[in-house]
Amino acid sequence: MAYHRRSARPTNEASHVVVVGGGLAGLATSVWLAERGYRITLVEKRGRLGGRTISFEVAGVRRLVDNGPHLFAGCYDALLRYTGTIGTRDRLLWDAPPFAVRTGPDRLLTMRSPKWLPRRTHRVLGLAWLAWPPIPLRDRPAALRTWLALAAAARKPRPELDSVTVDRWLHSIGAPRSLRALVLDQFVIGLLNEKPERVSAYTFAQALHFLTGRALAGNLRAGDAVWPRVSLHELFVAPAEQFLRDRYAEILTGTGISDVVLESDCATGVQLSDGRTIAADAVVLAVPPWSLTTLIDHGNLGRFDEFAPARKIEAAPISSVYVWLDRPLRMRRLAENLRDTTIEWVFDTGGMHGDTADGHCYALAVSASYDVLHLKNAEFISRAVQSLHQHYPDSIDAQVLRTHVIHQPRATFSAQPGFEDLRLPQRTSIPGLFLAGDWTRTELPSTMEAAAESASRAVEAVVQCLGIRPPSFRSM
Numbered sequence: 053m054a055y056h057r058r059s060a061r062p063t064n065e066a067s068h069v070v071v072v073g074g075g076l077a078g079l080a081t082s083v084w085l086a087e088r089g090y091r092i093t094l095v096e097k098r099g100r101l102g103g104r105t106i107s108f109e110v111a112g113v114r115r116l117v118d119n120g121p122h123l124f125a126g127c128y129d130a131l132l133r134y135t136g137t138i139g140t141r142d143r144l145l146w147d148a149p150p151f152a153v154r155t156g157p158d159r160l161l162t163m164r165s166p167k168w169l170p171r172r173t174h175r176v177l178g179l180a181w182l183a184w185p186p187i188p189l190r191d192r193p194a195a196l197r198t199w200l201a202l203a204a205a206a207r208k209p210r211p212e213l214d215s216v217t218v219d220r221w222l223h224s225i226g227a228p229r230s231l232r233a234l235v236l237d238q239f240v241i242g243l244l245n246e247k248p249e250r251v252s253a254y255t256f257a258q259a260l261h262f263l264t265g266r267a268l269a270g271n272l273r274a275g276d277a278v279w280p281r282v283s284l285h286e287l288f289v290a291p292a293e294q295f296l297r298d299r300y301a302e303i304l305t306g307t308g309i310s311d312v313v314l315e316s317d318c319a320t321g322v323q324l325s326d327g328r329t330i331a332a333d334a335v336v337l338a339v340p341p342w343s344l345t346t347l348i349d350h351g352n353l354g355r356f357d358e359f360a361p362a363r364k365i366e367a368a369p370i371s372s373v374y375v376w377l378d379r380p381l382r383m384r385r386l387a388e389n390l391r392d393t394t395i396e397w398v399f400d401t402g403g404m405h406g407d408t409a410d411g412h413c414y415a416l417a418v419s420a421s422y423d424v425l426h427l428k429n430a431e432f433i434s435r436a437v438q439s440l441h442q443h444y445p446d447s448i449d450a451q452v453l454r455t456h457v458i459h460q461p462r463a464t465f466s467a468q469p470g471f472e473d474l475r476l477p478q479r480t481s482i483p484g485l486f487l488a489g490d491w492t493r494t495e496l497p498s499t500m501e502a503a504a505e506s507a508s509r510a511v512e513a514v515v516q517c518l519g520i521r522p523p524s525f526r527s528m
């Protein structure tokens with residue numbers, strides 16, 4: 053077990069919070085609580101921090117490679133605040149909204165507007181394109197009605213929509229097939245990492261509500277794509293670890309917790325898998341629902357019915373293959389969404405990082421990847437390269453220098469109908485016990501923003517419960 057400790061520690065006056073889980077939610081919770089002067093112990097069961105935003109070394113490549121490409125949007129306020137706190141905002145690359153649909157070698161549908169138009173007009177034209185894509189003339193009235201129905205759902209998401217899938221809902225409002233095939237279905241999959249025939253229409257409406265709400269609140273860049281210029285480790289993890297060490301937090305990796313310690317039904321600490329106990333004034337469980345289920349099944353939390361909904365939450369997969377080529381694909385955008393191929397997204401990772409020293413690196417990704425999850429690597433790579441050949445003629449003669457496949461069976465939660473009732477609030481009924489994580493109650497889909505937003509809410513709940521103690525650090 054790795055055990056990192058600074059040669060300085062806070063005085064005992066500060067309240068002590070144990071945060072369990074070193075993914076984005078746990079990191080943001082720890083960072084924001086440490087910023088407010090709390091004494092933090094962060095416990096992560098894996099050998100290192102990062103959770104689902106983790107980066108690896110790949111043989112022959114100098115840069116770290118992420119567990120899959122991650123996009124965030126200009127409306128991810130909580131996540132942007134987190135990068136501000138840990139000082140990595142300058143490692144972000146702001147790009148135009150990700151409306152770039154490639155239907156063939158020479159056909160990229162994307163918002164195009166003259167550069168001399170003001171930025172605000174670019175966004176409006178982009179939305180107009182999205183609303184009026186090149187579909188048959190006869191489908192256009194139905195397309196218009198569909199967009200109006202979507203706008204109404206986004207304005208005020210109706211909870212009854214949580215009983216139907218997006219597929220059934222789109223069918224019921226008469227969404228034309230052509231619109232779905234060109235834009236809508238992939239939009240749903242990209243936003244929610246789930247197939248329209250599985251995902252809740254309410255979760256979709258809420259995601260639209262969130263996106264449009266932040267745009268209408270005056271954030272003109274709400275829909276812009278924001279790309280990491282560096283690996284996720286360098287963007288979110290290593291700087292947070294440093295931030296915490298600088299504030300004398302204790303970081304335990306390589307050991308999980310096996311239980312929450314309760315005294316008179318109040319949380320007073322955690323039991324580690326190696327048998328040790330850590331006492332705390334408050335405990336924040338920033339673990340995914342499937343890990344919470346293990347704690348419920350084998351520990352004290354099993355006595356409390358309020359956690360039972362977490363058992364029902366299922367996961368959805370994402371599969372990616374990183375491909376290094378000896379030449380560029382000459383993409384027009386940093387990310388393009390492909391049609392009629394195995395691969396759904398091509399990300400120009402080398403272009404985002406501004407580095408092609410090890411070859412031109414592209415991340416080819418499939419969301420809700422049930423269809424490719426069980427393919428042998430060789431078969432998945434072959435289909436991925438075939439997808440490139442179909443859409444990028446330059447790839448046909450390119451030499452593939454190396455490839456790296458990553459299947460993440462539990463990439464996100466799967467928001468199926470009824471999901472909204474399964475989301476638990478950050479404040480539990482147990483005094484001193486709080487939850488965080490992308491799946492806990494926010495209005496957001498399974499995203500980094502949901503993880504950061506849940507952390508923000510958990511921090512407020514902890515502060516309300518413990519009160520603010522001023523920073524009280526001293527050197528040993």
Ligand SMILES: Cc1cc2nc3c(=O)[nH]c(=O)nc-3n(C[C@H](O)[C@H](O)[C@H](O)COP(=O)(O)OP(=O)(O)OC[C@H]3O[C@@H](n4cnc5c(N)ncnc54)[C@H](O)[C@@H]3O)c2cc1C
Pocket residue numbers: 072073074075076077078095096097098101102103104105119120121122123124307308309310338339340343344370460462463464488489490491498499500501503
């Ligand atoms: C391939 C991929 C692509 C993605 N793409 C995007 C994207 O483009 N945009 C976007 O916004 N989001 C994307 N996501 C989703 C996003 O990464 C997640 O929503 C977010 O990272 C979840 O963070 P979290 O902290 O809630 O959970 P996690 O990152 O899962 O963190 C939970 C942590 O808790 C630890 N843990 C569990 N049990 C215990 C225990 N008993 N004791 C101690 N520790 C424990 C786990 O090891 C883990 O480190 C993607 C995810 C994947 C996998």
